[in-house]
Amino acid sequence: MALSVQRNPHPRSEAERAAALVDPGFGQFFTDHMVSIEWTADGGWNAGAVLPYGPLSLDPATSALHYGQLIFEGLKAYRQPDGSIATFRPEANAARFARSAHRLGMPQLPAELFLESVRALVEADQQWVDSAPESSLYLRPTMIATEVGLGVRPSNAYTYLLIASPVGPYFRSGVKPVTVWLSTEYTRAAPGGTGDAKCAGNYAASMIAQAQAQQQGCDQVVWLDAVEHRYVEEMGGMNLCFVYGSGPDARLVTPKLTGTLLPGITRESLLTLAQDLGYRSEEDMISVEEWQAGNASGELTEVFACGTGAVITPVGHVKGAAAEWTVGDGSPGPVTMQLRKALLDLQTGRAPDPHGWMYRLT
Incomplete structure (x- = not known):
């Protein structure tokens, strides 16, 4: 199930991207695209899409802002010696994401859709995956409750998001106790x-x-x-x-x-x-x-x-x-x-x- 792709009309220039990759820190810069997939009680998961990275528009009464139905994951994509890009045990992240969703009364994203979202976003933003030592592309899958209303119950609408951030060492001081x-x-x-x-x-x-x-x-x-x-x-x-x-x-x-x-x-x-x-x-x-x-x-x-x-x-x-x-x-x-x-x-x-x-x- 391939996601549709809407290319960002204003991606960062090669010079801007190179400057960010020199010292990316952790979670400070974000790539040009993101994934969005929506779920409703009536229709289930929609087809989803890779979209230009940008702000969300949320009603002040959005359920997640009040009752905390919000889960996330974290995994990384790594540049390989042959130039390809691979990630580490994403099936395990997909399974844990589903368990977290179940515990919070949220719909479980199918593993194949989770994996496809990772593949599609990395393919769209592969130039952000650096080959420098200790460098990788950190991927952050998130799901939030998006029903508008103040009823204390599981939401009838959710949005799955996937964003990516180039990262260097987590601790700037290196491997220091x-x-x-x-x-x-x-x-x-x-x-x-x-x-x-x-x-x-x-x-x-x-x-x-x-x-x-x-x-x-x-x-x-x-x-x-x-x-x-x-x-x-x-x-x-x-x-x-x-x-x-x-x-x-x-x-x-x-x-x-x-x-x-x-x-x-x-x-x-x-x-x-x-x-x-x-x-x-x-x-x-x-x-x-x-x-x-x-x-x-x-x-x-x-x-x-x-x-x-x-x-x-x-x-x-x-x-x-x-x-x-x-x-x-x-x-x-x-x-x-x-x-x-x-x-x-x-x-x-x-x-x-x-x-x-x-x-x-x-």
């Missing part, structure tokens, strides 16, 4: 809530804790479980991974999915890549006490966060209301950096793809 703040005052998600959905409300509720972390001189907040405020869940909007031991005996552990954590695609992929590299990998509950004691004894050697945006970010120091400590010697660990390189090499076509994760777009 971050300092994290253990949040015991605020909770990201509770059992039965929306913790495993990628919805806007989860991120809105996290802003005050992130601000608190910055007030404490930290880069990111670490969320703990809602019941005991004891078990580690996520770092900001990223999953966490813990490395026990070193060398060939190293073991990778990540907090297991309990319904309150986002099932990260990078997280899942790293569990497999770790095994490919000869390391044991598993999911388990990890308490703050175990984290602190493990670092003190040397049993726990490395900690890192992972996600589509930042790929892998080492954690170097931990602060909390009751204690603070350093992870290892405070520098990026060898397993962390080995996994980061393995993932990036696979995504950019510099290494084989034994699991068939890359999806060619052009």
